Amino acid sequence: MERYKLDIEISALEIRSKFDIESYGISDIFHLVEKMNILLIRYPIGKDTICGFSTTYEGRKVIVSNSSEILSREIFTVAHELGHCIYDFEGEEQKILIDKKVNQQDDSYVENRADYFAAVLLMPEEEIRKYMKYELRKDFSELKARDIIRLQAEFNVSFSTVLKRLNELKLIDTNKKSLLYEERDRYTSRTLFHIMKLDDRLLNTTDVIEVPKKYFDYALSNYENGYVVFEKLKEALAIVGVDSDTIQKMKVQEENELDLEDLLGGF
Template sequence: MAAKFSSVEKEKILQDAKLHARQYRRELGLGDEPIADIFDLIERQGIILVRYPSPSDKLSAMIAREANEYLIFINSKMSLGHQIFSAAHELHHYRYDKDNLQVIACNPLSESSDPAELMADFFAGEFLMPEETVRVTWNRFGKIVRILPIHVITMACTFRVSFTAMLYRLLKLKLITGPVFGKLKKLSKPENEELLTKYFNYICTAELIKPTQKELPKAFIEAANYNYANGLVSYKKIESLLNPWDKTPEDIGIEYNYGID
């Protein structure tokens, strides 16, 4: 269902989201620079992060709370850039929606009618792509007569976001016009995937527009190593737990110990 907000309501949500993003960046000591690894940032908050393919293409991410424990799930069938935006979206729920949080399933940039979802989207944009830093970075191109895909891709690589997320951010900041946005947005269509991949590989890497599939949570690796080292779990048990991830105990640094197993 498309969002139905008045321009005044939308502007209020946008300004609140901007305030939240700046506030949280200060709390985390991030300054205004691009975030190198949003997933590592989340795990350093003590949040369990699971990136795994979802059977539903409509689920981008979700956050769940059990007592004082938090889990963020990211659908790794989505492109890495989309996963990064979803992660920032969920981070807003973690930081600002704790009091009402049980389970929230999300599909960022889906034009939700829920103000909390719109707020989280606006937050993700500002948190990942701070306005002043985007403007300074964009101005390094000088006066652009024709805005080309390469300009947007350079920005996307700098801020580690998807091509589409960068386009929306540039449009919102009025650094590109609506017609330019519409023309360049066509590159994100499935039939243009090969061309967009080639362009990304010219600048950085196409990993931002590709899915990542299964990413083993760091919390699991640490717990598995600790419990095996202290004889609390068997090699075979760890082996069975790793099967869904297509990993072996050796992949996470655990060698078979004949004295224990």
């Protein structure tokens, strides 16, 4: 294994250990990011626009994910952006990395590194092997499409992410990967989820708007304390789609208590 991949694996596994993740997969990647003191914003940007982006504001790392995409894709995007936060923002100010696609072949070292970090964080090799041994109780050569669906549901990822990860680890070859895709396509993922009585939420969009109040608190407090000028406050709030009219209203009413619902009206 290339040295850089080994270093990435160590970083991803250290995070799982530090935050006491003892399950096979990560049940709530969104909560994990918040526990890491990274500001996470989920917003329905629109299907087939961008998957998400990561940035910094006054030293604080921010991840924005597109909740218009199906949940499995949004989960991988958040893990991918977390990789950017870990590797690509040290010492950087006002940098932004926008991802139109994630988990696809790319010539960019930065993007491939973020993808690999996300794959290891969400699907560590040891946890895959344990799940196969203790839950599926079969060899990788015996895998059927319904088994991939079970892996998908357990690790909270997409069907294609499971196959890509298994192939990457050389647990299945390219021919097996193609056969599993063909089998899935004969039924569709949703049909297989229903047949197996599994929750198919991974296949659906949530279209949620989740903006942590502390993001607004942080941006406003920096402005009110004179650490940033009003133009910088506008930049910070523009990240989450708050327009200039709403910001002007906030400026006039800055002595009043912050109302998150009013702010969200500016999206």
